[in-house]
Amino acid sequence: MMKIYEYAISLLNPATNAMVANLSKRAFDIDVSIDALTFRIRALADEPAVYLDNPPAMHAIVRRSDGKRFVFRVNTPALETNNILLFECFNLIACLDDDEACVQWSTMDDANWLPVGKERVSNRAEELHEFGSECPSIYPKKDERFSIGFIGSKALQVPSGATRKQRVMQCDFEFRAPTNWTGVIQRSDAAFGFLARILTITGSGAGAGTIVNGALCEAFSDTDIISMDLWYDAALALYTGETGDVYFRIKNWRVAASSANMVNTVTTTAAITAGANRTVTLAAMANVYVGQRLVFESTTTATGAVNSESVVVKSKTATTFIADFTKNHAIGSTVKGIVITDKEIIEDALANLRTLNPNCGLSAAKMLIVNSGEDQEERTWINESYRKLLDDLAVDTDYVYGVDREGRLYYRPRGTYARAWASSRTNITMKRPLDKLYNSIRAAYQSAKGVLVQTAYSTNSVSTLLYGITRRKTVKVDTTNASLAGAARTYALNDSKNRNAQIDVVPQRLTDMSGGVYPLDEIEPGDTITITDLPASFSETNLRKFIVAEQSIDASAGTGTITPQEPIPTVEHYLANLTDIGPAQDTRRIR
Structure with a gap:
């Protein structure tokens, strides 16, 4: 029999920190893993009512004989026949389902900008x-009358009930209008009560006016609504120009709920002259990455627009980056750019959960929440659990998350802190399911006009010959780009063309790589196990050495089982990191 530790179990009321019961000598059928705990007790005469008659939320405290302590949330107490009480308990990761996330951390979606009519603000004139649709923009209509009482307006508003508000905006702007026309970007409260202007531009010249273009990246206090407004700042007059001659529009925009990690620095060493592939040295390179759009000499006025522009980082070193410029910039020019990290999103979620339930058992410690380095460009959750929030973040970065035995929330690269083990005298059950084999794949996507398009099937001839069967599957890809859809098809085919072996493993002897013998309890998800005594028929490398996905200990029987981690499909990771803004653009972020 495989050696395991002994376990002592007690129940605790976390609200009062008072012990409810010490069940160490009464618990049996104990099954414990990192994720869950189940056990039974023979109930005393009045005990069922204690646990079933609207009991308070309780924690099950498990103390292992090596001194380690585990905390679980009691989820389901159940009364079975013969007065047996069954307790099903979950890891404290269950706390992530206690609250809902309603937050827009960062958005770049043009569809979020909506026209504002007089039903919301009396002097807005949507009909004029x-x-x-190509970007947030406003055009006065020909042969309509305009004044300060007839403003064209589009607005971006935080979701109703959101826990965070807008705190920073970045965009390129272009304005063309003659004298007496004004364009502004301004901040308002939820009722369109004016707070402050972010940008003000006044028209100049005759006819259609003079074009003014520039860029801004500005932080501010909590804001419900950001609007772009255009009006004729004089007495009511007829506009006789063509629709589209006078305009106000913004591009490459982004609005976010935090400025904590934004790039906010200055250039050093040398001035920058307009041209391609210019090298830039900054006072600080923190949070600068390839593909990022940065604003040079952010402005809030038409005068400052002469020097302001945004550029895209083409490559970088530890101290410099290269970009193309259309304007000159002196030494000491400001450089700004929005960055939202997964770390700050998760830390905010943890704070919200602990505020809602201070005694939930989650630690306030943040040291195990690791920044992936991925800028979270489009991140909105509306009434979704915090577990869903972490699921979304983790799948994009190939990170894992959970709550450790100290109640600390962790989010980190897969395999962090993993240990290596060797197992011999191992009982193995091997299977090769057919239902996961697909050796002929096509991709479905949409054309630029929204019409369904499906690629031809791509079939792996080696697989069909080996297995004597062709199995087809269609992968849905959220793109209008044929090349991206084709790449997704290739990833999916590589994932599913083989009839992969699956195994269940029951080790009988566990050692570290130096030969020291350990109880099976020491294995944790993410650890690596090498099976040293497989027969020759087990030829696959991943059967001899694999990463642990789950570990379960039957403390009563003194046995344990481990479940190997299946390879993460590459197509899932590809699709999770794919965003598409046009038929000829691949906007996946590459760090």
Whole structure:
């Protein structure tokens, strides 16, 4: 029999920190893993009512004989026949389902900008303007009358009930209008009560006016609504120009709920002259990455627009980056850019959960929440659990998350802190399911006009010959780009063309790589196990050495089982990191 530790179990009321019961000598059928705990007791005469008659939330405290302590949430106490009480308990990761996330951390989606009519603000005149669909933009209509009482407006508003508000905006802007026209970007409260202007531009010249273009990246206090507004700042007059001649529009925009990690520095060493592939040295390179759009000399006025522009980082070193410029910039020019990290999102979630339930058992410690380095460009959750929030973040970065035995929330690269083990005298059950084999794959996507398009099937001839069967599957890809859809098809085919072996493993002897013998309890998800005594028929490398996905200990029987981690499908990771803004663009972020 495999050696395991002994376990002592007690129940605790976390609200009062008072012990409810010490069940160490009464618990049996104990099954414990990192994720869950189940056990039974023979109930005393009045005990069922204690645990079943609207009991308070309880924690099951497990103390292992090596001194380690585990905390679980009691989820389901159940009364079975013969007065047996069954307790099903979960890891404290269950706390992530206690609250809902309603937050827009960062958005770049043009569809979030909506026209504002007089039903919301009395002097807004939606009917007198056209609003472009290619980017947030406003155009006065020909042969309509305009004044300060007839403003064209589009607005971006935080979701109703959101726990965070807008705190920073970045964009390129372009304005064209003659004298007496004004364009602004401004901040308002939820009722459109004015707070402050972010940008003000006034028209100049005759006819359609003079074009003004520039860029801004500005932080501010909590804001419900950001609007872009255009009006004629004089007495009511007829606009006789063509619709589209006078306009106000923004591009490459982004609004976020935090400025804590934004790039906010200055250039050093040398001035920058307009041209391609210019090398830039910054006072600080923190949070600068390839593909990032940065604003040079952010402005809030038409005068400052002469020097302001945004550029895209083409490559970088530890101290410099290269980009293309259309304007000159002196030494000491400001450089700004929005960055939202998964770490700050998760830390905010942890704080919210602990505020809602201070005695939930989650530690306030943040040291195990690791920044992936991925900028979270489009991140909105509306009434979804915090577990879903972490699921979304983890799948994009190939990170794992959970709550350790100290109640600390962790989010880190897969395999962090993993240990290596060797197992011999191992009982193995091997199977090769057919239902997961697909050796002919096509991709379904949409054309630029929203029409369903499906690629041809790509079939792996080696697989069909080996297994004597062709199995087809269609992968849905959220893109309008044929090349991206084709790449997704290739990833999916590589994932599913083989009839992969699956195994259940029951080790009988566990050692570290130096030969020291350990109880099976020491194995944790993420650890690596090498099976040293497989027969020759087990030829696959991943059967001899694999990563542990789950570990379960039957403390009563003194046995344990481990479940190997299946390879993460590459197509899932590809699709999770794929965003598409046009038929000829691949906007996946590469660090």
